[in-house]
Amino acid sequence: MHSTPHTAFYNDLLSIIPKKRIYKDPLQVLAYGTDASFYRLIPKMVVDAENEEEVLQLLRFADKHRVPVTFRAAGTSLSGQGISDSVLVRIGDSWRNYRIAENATRFVVQPGLIGGHANRALLPFGRKIGPDPASIDSAKIGGIVANNASGMCCGVAENSYKTLHSMRLALYDGTLLDTACEESKQAFEEKHSEVVKGLLGIRERVMEDKELADLIAKKFKIKNTTGYSLNAIVDFDDPFEILQHLMVGSEGTLGFISEVTYRTVIEPKYKATALAMFPSLKDACLATMELKKQPVSAVELMDERSLRSVSDKPGMPDSIKGIAPGTTSLLIETASNDPFEIEQKVEAIIASIDHINKIEPVEFCHDPVQCARFWAVRKGLFPAVGAVRDVGTTVIIEDVAFPAESFAEGVARLDELLKKYKYDLAIMFGHALEGNLHFVFTQDFGIDSEIERYQAFMDEVCIMVATEYKGSLKAEHGTGRNMAPFVELEWGKKAHDLMREIKKLLDPYNLLNPGVIINDDPRAHLTALKPLPAAHDIVDKCIECGFCEPVCPSANVTFTPRQRITSLRELYRLKDSSIDQKELKKMWAEYNYLGIETCATDGLCHTRCPVDINTGSMIKELRAQHASSFANSIADWVGRNFSTVAKGVQIALKGANLAHRLFGTRVMDSGANVLRVVSLKKIPLWNKEMPTSAGPIKPVPINEGNPDKIVYFPSCISRTMGPSKDDSESTDISQKTIQLLLKAGYEVLFPSNMQNLCCGQAFASKGYTAQGETKSKELSDALLTISENGKYPVLCDTSPCLHRMLDYMDKRLTLYDPIRFCLECLPERLDFVKVPRKIAIHPTCTVREMNLVEPLVELANMCAEKVVLPDDVYCCGFAGDRGFSFPELNKAALADLPKQVQDCEEAYSTSRTCEVGLSLHSGLKYRNIMYLVDDATVVKKG
Structure with a gap:
């Protein structure tokens, strides 16, 4: 049988890349091949390349077999440049290395590092990278450079082009060039003299053509x-x-x-932000012209519809609620390293627009938290439109720039065109200082007449922007497939031919991301449109932007939230197609593992989602739908006989601990792995950090005359699981908590029938919603009774349980997790004395959702001399007991943990099962924060 180029390429690729990093399965290539644009191409294969040498060899094989290749970083690109119907190569976490050089004036970085993380590394030096796209907390350096992404503050002076020092790059044939190395440049010139001579020849011709040279120079002033x-x-x-x-x-x-070496830019210490409100778009544009002369670092325009779309966001001023038609705002920022200078700048800025009509006086805010809220809202405008679109429609963002002198007129013209074509929900916003305007609208690509409307609208927009105003059709989002048919319209034939010549010189066989930038199809922007069918009410508003992916614990092992949603949409689309039902059933079985079973359902995705989608909630509902009647009857029985089941778990833990003591860790590990294999992964995997059985909760003396009573509800996990076999701390968390409460002078109360109580989380996370609600109601009633209808506060030692209790318990109850309780209730009773240790802390996903990360850091610093909060370690992936059944999830989520805590002596968190996984993969023993607080507190004198 004749081998296809892709088959031959794949066979060669297996010699350098393990099969597990090459994906050909239909569901996986679909999910991994989706980006944030409204286009879809499905790759023939997706490859995870982990280092430069793999990429170089991959390119050589692609050249050998003439197989097109597209490289992908974060997939947040909007114009269709991050997709492929051939080979898609993903640049993942192994590409995150960086080096700070020359007193932080240089930043050497690989393409897999997220832009925001680069700035975090540079912050202690008062520096940052120049580009600042709205997606900087999700977009990676590779995409930021490859798209020349800019953003709110960098303008045209501090983008990647202007701040580039040097780079390592590879051509289509795998030739490597390091532009900072003379030897590398010499070797490159010897091998590819045609490239060097060709570029010099092009420059010579362009410089001789003054009209073309002037056009090029002018085009990049905006x-x-x-x-x-x-x-x-x-x-x-x-x-x-x-x-x-x-x-x-x-x-x-x-x-x-x-690899890229940036020249870094200064990150000022002090910033001031104002949300100035104007009665009309014209007034806002007039103000922009005045502000361009002032010491401002950013001026962001938001039109009336933009403001309405975010009026209910936290932290937004009341002035944007119920605004009059035409109201337009400017988000203005100024910055300085001198606190006195920034006040002078603020005064000058306010004075410069004093004569322009405004709805209210301009007031600048210096509070970093409030300023961050303003900017977060601005960054979320694009997805906010996606959240209110009709199911099945697509959200489109276009991105143009006008010369400064034409900005006001261009904005008005664009507004007229949106009205003419009845894009009534469209919003406009952008970087007003740079004449850069984004407009966002929703579009149905499932109806021919709607596609025709879109085509007519875009044709008219392109002619208006490119020919009438000599502006940019793509200011910062890249050409992609979206604007490729219009490049010649904007640039003219001579410049467009020059681009074709450059492409041919550097990629003679059109192997690198074909169809992007240079595309001969005049309808390229109307083909390969992404379907967005309804899948589930919770996620139907998702626009697949990918902002959620950096915090997902399963990102490097199965699917991310975006990929879960993308593949679920496809499964529902296929349900109504002519696909073979056996094949569809097979895909659903695959999705069960990739999408459902390995989701931690931690909800952290919604903390990053601009439209507040909690994919974990959807997965819980899918688990409920997939649960059989038999499984539900078992869950009912467990709920009714909870104390019996808990005792059974304790017996099992005792047995496992005894075996561990008798046979040792090595034998137990081997045996557990064998059982795991022969059971087809049905039996949970034992690990050396498996808890011992917790002892019974001992009675606490009752002091009837003590008014300082507290209700303590040890979670079912705490009541069941004790320390691991090798932990030097042998006291159960429940006994440690009681010890601390007594030291603080509390009388400790417990709800009756406590062994049968559960918050319901253990049921709900598995999809047993009704049973979870039943257990929640039982606990709520018991707590109300023992607290005398909320008279006494209630403490729970486990953050995930407390998080659920806040949602499901009676609102008369005052509920405390360990962090808030220790910070708010103990300082008046106990003195904190720092222990001389370097410790690590892990905020669980629920601690993050309850906004308790900073309080946890504060508490830890009250207790220990040195505290480490690891970067980019979010959910641990243990997900209740899921870490026993799917240990690969826990392992992948904590891959970065060991190197960050290697110098620590101890570690603390607020969930026993999370602590099992954290201990297993860190080399440290993680315990509840109550242990540390007990060590670091003494009774106040007197």
Whole structure:
């Protein structure tokens, strides 16, 4: 049988990349191949490349077999440049290395590091990278450079193009070039003299053509990512400078960027932000022209519909509720390293627009928290429109720039076109200082007449922006497939031919991201449109932006929230198609593992989602739907006989602990792995941090005359699971908590029938919703009784349980988790004395959802001399008891933990099962924070 190029490429690829990192399964390539744009191509295979050498060899194989390749970082791109119907190569977490050099004026970074993480590393030095796209907390350096992404503050002076120092790049044939290394440049010139000579020849011709050279220079005085960065040709005479600057904004069509060295920029210490409100778009644009002369770092325009779309967001001022038609705002920021200078700047800015009509006086805010809220709302405008669209429609964001002198007129014209084509829900916002305007609207691509409306609208917009105002059709989102048919319209034939020549010179066989930037199909922007069928009420508003992915514990083992939603939509679409039902059943079985079983349902995705989607909630509902009647009857029985089941678990833990003592860790590990294999992964995996059985809760003396009573509800986990066999601390968490409460002078009360009580989380997380609600009601009633209808506060030692209790318990109850209780109730009773230790802390996912990370850090610092909060370790992935059944989830979630806590002596969290997984993968014993608080407190004198 004749081998296809892709088959031959795949066979060669197996010699350098393990099979487990090459995906060909239909459901996986669909999920992994989706980006934030409204286009869809399904790859023939997806490859996870972990280092530069793998990429170089992969490119050589692609060249050998003439197989097209597309590289993908975070997949937050909006114009269709991150998708492929051939080979998609993902750049993941192994590409996150960076180095701070030359007193932090240089930042050397690989393409897999998230932009926000780069800035976090540079913050102690008062520096940052120049580009600041709205997606900076999700987008990776590779995409930021390849798209020349800019943002709110960087303008055209501090984007990747302007702050690039050097890079390592690879051509289509796997040739590597390091532009900071003379030997590398010499070797490159010897191997690819045609490239060096070709670039110099192009520059010579362009510089001789004054009209073309002037056009290029003028086009980049405003934001412009339409086509290639032709300014490289007029800005530099060195061929290697030309080449590396052409790579910026090339969207992966000219080569692969494996490392970038940025020239960093100053991050001012002090910032002030104002949300100025104007009665009309015209007034806001007039103010923008005045502000351009002032010491402002950013001016963001939001039109009336933008403001209405975010009026209910936390922290927004009352002034945007019930605004009059035409109201437009400017989000203005100024910054300085001098607190006195920033006040002078604020005064100058306010004075400069004093004569312009405003709805209310302009007031600047200096509070970083409130300022961050303003910016978070601005960054969430695009997805906010997606949240209110009709199911099945697509949200589209276009991104144009007008010359500064034409900005007000261009905005007005654009508003007229939106009304003309009846895009009544469209919003407009953008970087007003740069003449950069985004407009967002919803579109149905399932109806031919709607596609025709979109085509007519875009044709008219492109002619207006590109020919009438000589603006940019893509200011910062990249050309992609979306604007490829219009590149010649904006640039003219001569410049467009130049781009084609550059593409041919650097990618002669059109193997790198074909169809992007250079595309001969005049309808490319109307083909391969992504369907968004209804899948589930909770997630139907998702626009697949990918902002959720950095905090997902399963991101590197199965699916992310975006991928869960994408693949679920496809399964429901296929349900109504002619697909073979056996094949569909097979895909559903696969989704059960990739999408349902390995979801931690921690809800952290909604903390990053601009439209507040909790994919975990959807997964719980899917688990409930998939639960059989037999499974539900078992759950009913467990709920009714909870204390008996808990005793059974304790007996099992005792037996496992005895076996561990008799046979040792090595034998237990081997046996557990064998059982895991022969049971087809049905038997939970034992690990060396398996808890021992918790002892019974001992009676506490009753002091009838003590008014300081507290109700203590040890979670069922705490009542069942004790310390692990090798833990030097042998006291159960419940006994430790009682010990601390007595030391603080409390009389400790317990709800009656406590052994049968549960908050319901153990049931709800598995999809047994009704049983979970029953247990929640039982606990709520018991707590009301023992607390005398809320007279006494209630403490629960486990954060996930407390989080559920806050939602399901009677509102008369005052509920405390360990963190808030220790901070709010203990300082007046106990003195805190720091222990001389370096400790690590882990905020559980529910601690994060309850906004208790900073309080946890505060508490830990009250107790220990040195405290480490690991970066980018979010949910531990243990997910209740799921870490025993799906240990790969826990392992993947904590891959970055060991190196960050290696110098710590002890570690603390607020959930026993999480502590099992954390201990297993960190080399430290994680315990409840109550242990640390007990060690660090003494009774106040007197």
